[in-house]
Amino acid sequence: MQIKKVKIKNFKIYKDFSFEFKDGINLVVGNNESGKSTLLEAIHLTLTGVINGKYLKNELSQYLFNRERVLEYLVDIRAGSKKLPPQILIEVYFGTAEHPMFKGKYNSDHMDDYGVALQIAFDNNYHESYMALIESRDLTTLPIEYYKIEFIAFSREVVLPRNIPLKSVLIDSVSNRYQNGSDIYIARIIQDDLEDKEKVGLSQDYRKLKQNFIESSHIKEINKKIADKRVSDKKLHISIDLESQNAWESILVTYFDNIPFHYAGKGEQCIIKTNLAMQHKHSQNANLILLEEPECHLSHTKLNQLLKQISENCESKQIIITTHSSFVANKLGLKNITLINEQRTASFADLTTETYNFFKKLAGYDTLRLMFCKKAVLVEGDSDELIFQKAYMIQHEGRLPIEDGIDVISVGLSFKRFLEVAQKIQKPVAVITDNDGDYQQNIIRKYEEYRADAKIEIFADNNNSLRTLEPQIVNANNSCLNALKTVLGLNTGEYGDKQELINYMTRNKTKCALKIFESSESLIFPTYIKQAVGWCNEQ
Amino acid sequence: MNNKLIIAAAGAGKTSYIVDAACAIPSGNVLILTYTIANENEIRNRFFEKNGGIPKRVTIQTWFSFLLQHGVRPYQDTLKTELFDKHIGFFLSPQASGVKIKAGGSLRYNIYYAEDAEFLKHYFTSDMKIFSDKISKFVCRTDQESQGLVFCRIKEIFQHIFIDEVQDLAGYDLDIVKSLCASVESTLLVGDPRQVAYLTHNEKKYAQYAEGKIQEYIRDKFGRRIPCEVDNTSLRYSHRNNSAICEFSSRLFPNFPSSISCNCANCRTAITEHLGIFALSEDHVELYIKKYSPLQLTWDQTVNCSSSAPRMNLGESKGLSHDRVLIYPTKEMSKWLRDNTNDLEYRTRARLYIGITRARYSVAFVLDRRQVNNISNIEIWAP
Numbered sequence: 001m002q003i004k005k006v007k008i009k010n011f012k013i014y015k016d017f018s019f020e021f022k023d024g025i026n027l028v029v030g031n032n033e034s035g036k037s038t039l040l041e042a043i044h045l046t047l048t049g050v051i052n053g054k055y056l057k058n059e060l061s062q063y064l065f066n067r068e069r070v071l072e073y074l075v076d077i078r079a080g081s082k083k084l085p086p087q088i089l090i091e092v093y094f095g096t097a098e099h100p101m102f103k104g105k106y107n108s109d110h111m112d113d114y115g116v117a118l119q120i121a122f123d124n125n126y127h128e129s130y131m132a133l134i135e136s137r138d139l140t141t142l143p144i145e146y147y148k149i150e151f152i153a154f155s156r157e158v159v160l161p162r163n164i165p166l167k168s169v170l171i172d173s174v175s176n177r178y179q180n181g182s183d184i185y186i187a188r189i190i191q192d193d194l195e196d197k198e199k200v201g202l203s204q205d206y207r208k209l210k211q212n213f214i215e216s217s218h219i220k221e222i223n224k225k226i227a228d229k230r231v232s233d234k235k236l237h238i239s240i241d242l243e244s245q246n247a248w249e250s251i252l253v254t255y256f257d258n259i260p261f262h263y264a265g266k267g268e269q270c271i272i273k274t275n276l277a278m279q280h281k282h283s284q285n286a287n288l289i290l291l292e293e294p295e296c297h298l299s300h301t302k303l304n305q306l307l308k309q310i311s312e313n314c315e316s317k318q319i320i321i322t323t324h325s326s327f328v329a330n331k332l333g334l335k336n337i338t339l340i341n342e343q344r345t346a347s348f349a350d351l352t353t354e355t356y357n358f359f360k361k362l363a364g365y366d367t368l369r370l371m372f373c374k375k376a377v378l379v380e381g382d383s384d385e386l387i388f389q390k391a392y393m394i395q396h397e398g399r400l401p402i403e404d405g406i407d408v409i410s411v412g413l414s415f416k417r418f419l420e421v422a423q424k425i426q427k428p429v430a431v432i433t434d435n436d437g438d439y440q441q442n443i444i445r446k447y448e449e450y451r452a453d454a455k456i457e458i459f460a461d462n463n464n465s466l467r468t469l470e471p472q473i474v475n476a477n478n479s480c481l482n483a484l485k486t487v488l489g490l491n492t493g494e495y496g497d498k499q500e501l502i503n504y505m506t507r508n509k510t511k512c513a514l515k516i517f518e519s520s521e522s523l524i525f526p527t528y529i530k531q532a533v534g535w536c537n538e539q
Numbered sequence: 540m541n542n543k544l545i546i547a548a549a550g551a552g553k554t555s556y557i558v559d560a561a562c563a564i565p566s567g568n569v570l571i572l573t574y575t576i577a578n579e580n581e582i583r584n585r586f587f588e589k590n591g592g593i594p595k596r597v598t599i600q601t602w603f604s605f606l607l608q609h610g611v612r613p614y615q616d617t618l619k620t621e622l623f624d625k626h627i628g629f630f631l632s633p634q635a636s637g638v639k640i641k642a643g644g645s646l647r648y649n650i651y652y653a654e655d656a657e658f659l660k661h662y663f664t665s666d667m668k669i670f671s672d673k674i675s676k677f678v679c680r681t682d683q684e685s686q687g688l689v690f691c692r693i694k695e696i697f698q699h700i701f702i703d704e705v706q707d708l709a710g711y712d713l714d715i716v717k718s719l720c721a722s723v724e725s726t727l728l729v730g731d732p733r734q735v736a737y738l739t740h741n742e743k744k745y746a747q748y749a750e751g752k753i754q755e756y757i758r759d760k761f762g763r764r765i766p767c768e769v770d771n772t773s774l775r776y777s778h779r780n781n782s783a784i785c786e787f788s789s790r791l792f793p794n795f796p797s798s799i800s801c802n803c804a805n806c807r808t809a810i811t812e813h814l815g816i817f818a819l820s821e822d823h824v825e826l827y828i829k830k831y832s833p834l835q836l837t838w839d840q841t842v843n844c845s846s847s848a849p850r851m852n853l854g855e856s857k858g859l860s861h862d863r864v865l866i867y868p869t870k871e872m873s874k875w876l877r878d879n880t881n882d883l884e885y886r887t888r889a890r891l892y893i894g895i896t897r898a899r900y901s902v903a904f905v906l907d908r909r910q911v912n913n914i915s916n917i918e919i920w921a922p
Binding site: 097100101103104105106110112154155156157 | 609613616617623688692695696
């Protein structure tokens with residue numbers, strides 16, 4: 001069983017968000033704070049009722065709500081308006097027509113579908129006290145005590161999380177433990193794999209164990225002793241709590257080569273948990289594996305090993321992996337990538353075939369750079385990159401663009417491939433390019449489709465006689481050619497003719513660019529490069 | 540589509556039959572629908588007695604709870620989009636619901652909210668509880684409007700549906716039975732048309748099928764498209780009533796095959812004297828009660844009876860077993876007792892049938908002195 005879509009309203013970073021999944025591997029890529037972990041958290045919470053390893057009902061707080069929504073609400077209440085407190089809604093749409101009990105139109109799509117929703121909403125039973133509260137207008141926090149938590153199938157049937165047929169396993173970087181140190185997730189993973197008979201057997205054995213303990217001679221002796229101390233008219237004695245049903249869960253500790261699981265290294269833990277979850281024989285249990293940033297604790301080799309196991313064993317399981325790592329992304333397949341950026345998503349599967357194939361061929365290439373930067377500057381090659389970086393540093397007290405979140409990516413002639421991706425994720429991108437002697441054709445016409453896009457800016461010079469970067473530099477420094485020659489490490493007597501200097505620079509593109517980059521002398525940069533630097537400063 | 544209607548005599552082991560039939564179904568989910576909560580519990584208990592528990596794939600539910608959960612809620616906004624976010628509850632309405640103006644003064648009849656003009660008031664109480672007498676209509680309309688989503692979903696969940704006390708269904712309920720029969724793999728409808736005590740509601744729709752005419756409804760409305768077998772014999776043998784009671788009660792419904800007392804070795808062995816049908820004078824009631832301790836059955840609470848034995852309404856006694864019963868017949872019932880060719884309205888007839896068939900060993904009728912002298916076909920008991 002799989003999930004095909006998740007819709008999230010007012011939960012943490014998400015105001016109104018929708019994410020579609022496919023069968024098998026799903027790679028969720030996004031920058032820090034883009035909500036990747038929150039997405040996994042939301043899915044896991046809705047399918048299990050557990051957040052941060054604890055039951056939601058004990059963990060309900062204002063911080064689960066979207067901060068802006070809460071502030072809006074508080075401001076409105078203080079201004080005297082009578083407003084319903086914000087509600088959290090997380091909907092999980094099942095991908096298969098398997099559980100008709102969960103079928104109905106009670107979802108925000110209003111379509112006949114299978115799924116379940118978590119609603120954290122105002123409980124109308126508190127209407128009166130709530131009215132009294134907002135009447136006072138003195139509300140500084142969300143009145144969380146008036147909320148109720150409900151898991152509701154699309155058929156409007158209120159369900160318990162344990163009755164939701166789809167189970168998820170969340171493998172994240174934080175391990176949540178029971179008091180005795182045993183790991184909740186691993187206990188859960190193992191539990192989910194047990195047959196009912198096995199579970200009953202376990203709990204009965206545990207009960208017997210406790211019974212035997214109570215009947216041991218030592219306990220009896222102690223009880224005799226206590227009974228003798230007449231503290232009350234009633235008989236006083238000690239015993240073990242026999243009431244809780246599944247107490248065995250919390251005392252079981254998982255061993256791994258005789259080492260308690262939680263003493264194993266974080267990386268090892270991650271691998272064990274993932275593999276355990278993938279090997280479940282139950283078809284309906286733990287079908288969904290949520291894996292958070294596997295690159296975090298794993299060495300390159302171990303990561304490789306884990307990724308190999310995932311791609312080999314994932315057929316029957318749906319795995320949702322969040323990652324920062326281009327290595328993970330390349331290894332598990334670019335077509336599985338969905339990007340999250342500012343609560344928007346873009347799937348690599350939607351890209352045109354040419355663009356998709358282009359990125360696929362760039363094995364080992366840092367495919368994710370475009371996604372993680374604040375702004376990107378696309379240049380043709382190394383020399384353009386160096387010159388731009390230098391121009392930027394001069395304006396920014398020697399800081400490299402990357403230190404300000406601006407990534408300069410050298411893309412050869414594939415500007416349009418990158419622009420296609422940038423457009424999908426609404427990333428601000430500048431292109432610095434040569435006019436190659438035909439501004440009209442190579443700039444205006446070529447980038448016509450991006451002219452209306454406010455996030456994409458093309459920087460090139462319209463003087464057709466200055467075809468490339470080198471004549472542009474020479475032209476910009478026309479009044480101080482000797483200074484330029486010094487920077488390039490040439491004698492002022494050499495290359496007296498301007499064209500000769502251009503030819504020299506063009507033959508030694510990278511060498512010259514490096515000289516300029518490393519020099520402490522300042523040069524004059526071509527206008528279109530300066531404009532690009534200016535664009536970087538814009539908000 | 541494998542549909543079967545079984546006409547079950549009183550005490551024929553209907554509940555056992557249903558439980559066995561449910562356990563015998565090899566695959567698929569089974570839904571057992573009952574009309575009353577008491578009946579639901581009885582079936583539940585029988586599962587535990589016979590099977591040690593209720594199999595996971597068997598669901599037992601009352602008719603109304605089923606309609607609310609699977610008929611109304613999944614697509615409740617189909618007829619009115621504003622219902623999307625409402626929580627719909629259930630209101631058991633004793634009378635016809637949705638009264639706009641009560642009769643009184645010059646107004647001789649109640650005026651009701653119309654379905655199309657005042658949709659919400661027609662179907663719901665002010666706090667969004669759906670009226671019990673409109674719920675099946677709502678379900679039928681929703682299914683129609685949504686191009687069959689309701690029954691399509693039910694079919695996905697349950698492959699086999701059993702309906703107990705099917706004779707109590709009326710109006711749009713019957714259309715729901717028909718839709719269920721047309722969609723799921725198999726249905727088993729069990730009931731006794733002679734024992735209609737309370738209908739699910741009094742709906743003008745299909746009034747012609749109200750008086751235990753489920754068989755006629757199936758004949759007229761199912762047609763050839765939805766085949767349904769009628770089984771008059773499987774549950775004909777009463778494990779409760781002795782042969783005298785079987786014979787006497789069957790006189791009330793000559794058009795049905797008469798019930799037959801079972802030959803089981805263990806049924807009815809506790810008592811061997813004062814067996815069959817008796818009449819007695821009201822003067823002897825106390826003595827009779829002292830001697831035989833019967834359950835007293837009356838039309839309603841207003842009937843004068845003895846305080847030295849338990850009493851119950853005839854209609855409410857449905858489903859119960861008692862060694863002996865003492866019935867206080869109404870005037871019309873007395874007329875029929877004197878001469879079985881006398882006319883007796885269906886509702887009264889059904890209740891008399893229910894009362895008589897409660898007894899394992901004996902049924903006695905309380906008559907006034909004059910009536911006792913007039914009766915010839917029933918043995919008179921005197922101390």
